[in-house]
Amino acid sequence: MKILLKKSITVTPENEKTNIFLPFVVEDSLKRLEIDYSYSPKELLDEEKNIRLVKENLERDGFEDTGDYSEFIPLKNLITLSLDSPEGYVGAAHRQAANQHHEISEEFASVGFDRVKITAGEWVLALNLHAVVTDECNCEIEVRGYE
Amino acid sequence: MNKKWYPCELHCHTLHSDGDFTVEELISTAKERSLCGICLTDHNTMSGHRETEGEKELKILKGIEWTTYFGHMLVLDTKSYVDWRDATPDNIDSKISAVREQGGLVGIAHPFQIGTPICTGGHWDFKVQKWENVNYMEIFAEGEPYLNDANYKARKKWHSLLSEGYRITPTMGRDWHRSRNNLYPSACTYLLIDGDITAEKMKDAIKYGKTTVSNGALLTFETARGETSGDTVEGGEITLKISIDLSHHKEMEAERQITPEKILLCSSKGEMEFPVGESISFTAREKEWYSLELWGSFDDKENTLLCLSAPFYTK
Ligand SMILES: [Zn+2]
Ligand SMILES: [Zn+2]
Numbered sequence: 500m501k502i503l504l505k506k507s508i509t510v511t512p513e514n515e516k517t518n519i520f521l522p523f524v525v526e527d528s529l530k531r532l533e534i535d536y537s538y539s540p541k542e543l544l545d546e547e548k549n550i551r552l553v554k555e556n557l558e559r560d561g562f563e564d565t566g567d568y569s570e571f572i573p574l575k576n577l578i579t580l581s582l583d584s585p586e587g588y589v590g591a592a593h594r595q596a597a598n599q600h601h602e603i604s605e606e607f608a609s610v611g612f613d614r615v616k617i618t619a620g621e622w623v624l625a626l627n628l629h630a631v632v633t634d635e636c637n638c639e640i641e642v643r644g645y646e
Numbered sequence: 647m648n649k650k651w652y653p654c655e656l657h658c659h660t661l662h663s664d665g666d667f668t669v670e671e672l673i674s675t676a677k678e679r680s681l682c683g684i685c686l687t688d689h690n691t692m693s694g695h696r697e698t699e700g701e702k703e704l705k706i707l708k709g710i711e712w713t714t715y716f717g718h719m720l721v722l723d724t725k726s727y728v729d730w731r732d733a734t735p736d737n738i739d740s741k742i743s744a745v746r747e748q749g750g751l752v753g754i755a756h757p758f759q760i761g762t763p764i765c766t767g768g769h770w771d772f773k774v775q776k777w778e779n780v781n782y783m784e785i786f787a788e789g790e791p792y793l794n795d796a797n798y799k800a801r802k803k804w805h806s807l808l809s810e811g812y813r814i815t816p817t818m819g820r821d822w823h824r825s826r827n828n829l830y831p832s833a834c835t836y837l838l839i840d841g842d843i844t845a846e847k848m849k850d851a852i853k854y855g856k857t858t859v860s861n862g863a864l865l866t867f868e869t870a871r872g873e874t875s876g877d878t879v880e881g882g883e884i885t886l887k888i889s890i891d892l893s894h895h896k897e898m899e900a901e902r903q904i905t906p907e908k909i910l911l912c913s914s915k916g917e918m919e920f921p922v923g924e925s926i927s928f929t930a931r932e933k934e935w936y937s938l939e940l941w942g943s944f945d946d947k948e949n950t951l952l953c954l955s956a957p958f959y960t961k
Contacts, residue, residue, distance in 0.1 A: 515715075515762070516716070516762070517715075518731050552763060553764065556760060556761065556762070556763060556764050557760070557764075559761070560758075560759075560760045560761050561799075562760055562795070563795075571764050574763050574764070575763070577763075577766050579690070581690060581731065587726075587727060588727045588729065590662075590690075590691040590692070590693045591689070591690040591691050592691075593664055593688070593690045593713055594663060594664040595664065608693065610660075610661045610662045610693065610694075611662050611663065611688075611691045612691070612693050613692070613693050613696070614696065625731065627690075627731060628715075629713075629762065629766035629767060630762055630766045632763050
């Protein structure tokens with residue numbers, strides 16, 4: 500086993516709607532990748548900020564503000580993970596879970612990812628910042644390679 | 647020529663993104679609904695496609711829902727992958743062109759859904775200039791087959807694009823993620839296909855405007871020459887033979903009744919109303935689009951849009 504990428508990244512609302520690309524190098528003779536990814540916090544707990552952001556969202560997109568925000572609150576951070584091999588896009592895990600484990604190999608791949616050979620060269624793991632509603636959000640990434 | 651309208655669902659998710667369906671469950675549920683074809687359009691991944699290979703009965707057109715920060719865009723059947731991550735409001739035309747160059751079709755999903763942060767990227771904020779490259783747009787979105795606020799806005803936007811001369815195909819998108827809480831089981835997009843349905847013919851039907859957006863009722867029409875949605879016909883006196891089919895709805899949901907009450911003929915100049923009958927006749931202007939709508943009651947919902955056709959055009 501070899502650790503190919505290990506990062507702890509703090510993002511803020513200014514980073515929302517961008518991607519953070521994290522390249523890592525795969526050398527020959529690897530058969531499988533494992534990715535552990537988590538981010539925290541998932542939910543915005545600040546009641547006042549929740550209501551402010553929901554009101555802004557409703558107004559911007561032309562929805563009626565009924566004063567009942569229960570179906571929207573608490574707002575959530577959504578930072579998904581996508582992956583590229585030297586050959587191209589491998590997939591993404593577009594879902595709400597804030598703790599994820601993925602495996603990629605030619606024989607097996609977790610849902611969201613294609614089954615691909617662990618080709619030597621530069622791979623890129625990307626964080627896709629769909630929503631950052633908390634003042635800060637901490638992302639922990641570890642990619643391991645197995646022979 | 648043996649053309650038939652096939653019920654299809656053009657917007658589906660599985661466990662490969664944030665759906666609850668396995669691919670297998672999606673396929674079996676689609677068959678229970680008597681659907682003949684689906685588009686598998688998981689968020690930002692095509693990894694579910696590998697699980698569709700063994701399926702022969704249900705036709706599956708392979709797609710992806712670009713779940714970007716500025717809108718959700720359905721992309722169907724590209725030769726090679728085009729990246730969604732660098733799409734911005736100002737470069738969307740070149741991203742759409744790249745998809746079209748790869749042989750793909752481009753559809754706008756739920757254009758007036760709420761956006762970030764409630765439903766990230768759900769509201770269409772892209773500044774499209776080259777609408778000629780957009781193939782289709784969801785009019786009945788998020789599985790709600792009637793004119794709620796968002797769908798009303800979508801229909802209005804679509805009408806204005808048609809009036810500017812863009813031929814955009816209307817669709818219904820269930821945005822299907824799971825079995826439970828699915829109202830309106832008979833709502834779908836009907837695709838007009840010659841002979842047996844295949845994924846390739848589904849793609850052509852969407853590309854060439856051979857669709858009917860339905861809450862369960864299916865209104866279809868043809869001219870004396872057999873022309874219908876997607877066709878370009880001579881202007882002047884036109885009689886359209888009308889057919890209304892409620893059989894798919896009755897099979898899916900006998901308890902909630904659909905009662906057709908009137909036909910609206912929509913064009914750039916507004917609407918003309920006709921009673922429900924075997925035909926309608928009118929004088930068609932040149933260089934115009936005409937979309938037929940069926941209105942009536944659905945269960946306890948009165949005077950609601952039941953069905954909307956992709957337009958035919960005049961020379
Ligand atoms: Zn969507
Ligand atoms: Zn969707």
